[in-house]
Amino acid sequence: MTLKVASYNMRKAIGTDRRRSPERVLQVLREVDADIVALQEADRRFGQRAAVLTPHLLDEHSDWQPVALGMRASSMGWHGNAILVRKSARILDCEQLHLPALEPRGAVMADVAIGGTVVRVVGMHLDLSGLWRRRQAAAILSHIGASAQRMPTVMMGDLNEWTRAAGCLRDFGGDFRFADTGPSFHARRPIARLDRIMVSSEWRITACGVHHSAASRIASDHLPIWADLTLDA
Numbered sequence: 001m002t003l004k005v006a007s008y009n010m011r012k013a014i015g016t017d018r019r020r021s022p023e024r025v026l027q028v029l030r031e032v033d034a035d036i037v038a039l040q041e042a043d044r045r046f047g048q049r050a051a052v053l054t055p056h057l058l059d060e061h062s063d064w065q066p067v068a069l070g071m072r073a074s075s076m077g078w079h080g081n082a083i084l085v086r087k088s089a090r091i092l093d094c095e096q097l098h099l100p101a102l103e104p105r106g107a108v109m110a111d112v113a114i115g116g117t118v119v120r121v122v123g124m125h126l127d128l129s130g131l132w133r134r135r136q137a138a139a140i141l142s143h144i145g146a147s148a149q150r151m152p153t154v155m156m157g158d159l160n161e162w163t164r165a166a167g168c169l170r171d172f173g174g175d176f177r178f179a180d181t182g183p184s185f186h187a188r189r190p191i192a193r194l195d196r197i198m199v200s201s202e203w204r205i206t207a208c209g210v211h212h213s214a215a216s217r218i219a220s221d222h223l224p225i226w227a228d229l230t231l232d233a
Contacts, residue, residue: 001115001231002206006034007156007195008224009125009185012041012080013052015218016188022052024219026061032211032224035086035114037064038123038156042082043075051076063087067094067110079106081123081157089114097143099136101127107140107157117152117231120144124157130167133160137168141175152202152231158222159196172198179208179227187216187223197227204230 008029013022029037043049049072058064064084066076068091076082078096085091090113097107107124124140126133144153155176161167169178176198183190190210199205208227216223 001117003036003115003119003229003231004034004226005036005154005156005197005229006032006224006226007038007040007123007158007197009040009158009195009220009222010042010052011220011222012044013219016221017218021219022054022057024215026053026057028211028213028216028219028224029064030062031213031215032226034226035089036112036119036121036154037084038121039077039082039084040123040125040158041080042077043080048072048074050074058084067091067108069094069096069108078108079104079125081106081108081125083108083110083121083123085110085112086114092118097140099139100132101136102129102132103127105136107136109143111151120151120153122153122155124155124159126157126159126161126168128160133168134171137171141171153200154203154229155198157196158194160194162192162194176200177205179205179225181208181225181227182210184210184223184225185221187218187221190223195222195225197225199227199229202231204232206230
């Protein structure tokens with residue numbers, strides 16, 4: 001089985017030109033064309049936390065369906081974290097992961113039947129504080145480790161980790177391997193690897209990278225990252 005996954009901090013669809021354009025974000029997602037996408041900052045920050053990519057926009061102009069994670073009727077995610085999967089996939093289970101935090105933070109998890117197997121996907125957006133990032137990583141790893149059912153797992157998101165091999169990266173690296181995607185922030189001059197894709201031992205990473213295009217350099221302050229994964233029989 002082969003699978004393409006991607007992670008994208010879409011910054012509530014506010015581009016580097018300071019314009020909000022959900023259509024532009026959707027254009028970037030279509031360019032990447034991943035089977036599963038973890039989104040960060042997918043909902044508006046204030047009020048009803050309304051989804052930036054509306055149901056109509058996804059239904060009419062994309063091949064993805066959102067995992068039903070929103071705690072509010074108008075939201076798509078949990079603390080801005082959302083997961084999109086192909087419309088042909090079946091969403092078997094999903095949940096919000098409550099994380100220790102100084103500021104509102106969370107992670108989301110979904111079990112998805114796609115391509116003849118079941119995949120566990122975790123999306124996250126971690127804290128700006130290194131101490132709290134490590135606590136959040138420990139909470140995520142503990143939750144996955146306590147699951148009664150083990151399955152091929154992909155974890156993705158904006159880890160906000162500037163160091164190369166310390167902090168929460170070392171914590172996640174004990175059980176997961178990182179896709180060597182490259183720097184994705186800032187979109188106009190990427191120098192930092194804040195966005196990461198991590199996979200369990202069942203996966204082989206056959207290709208990975210950062211998506212550079214005219215649209216992606218302006219749609220958000222982060223570039224999307226992606227990885228092609230193969231699940232051996």
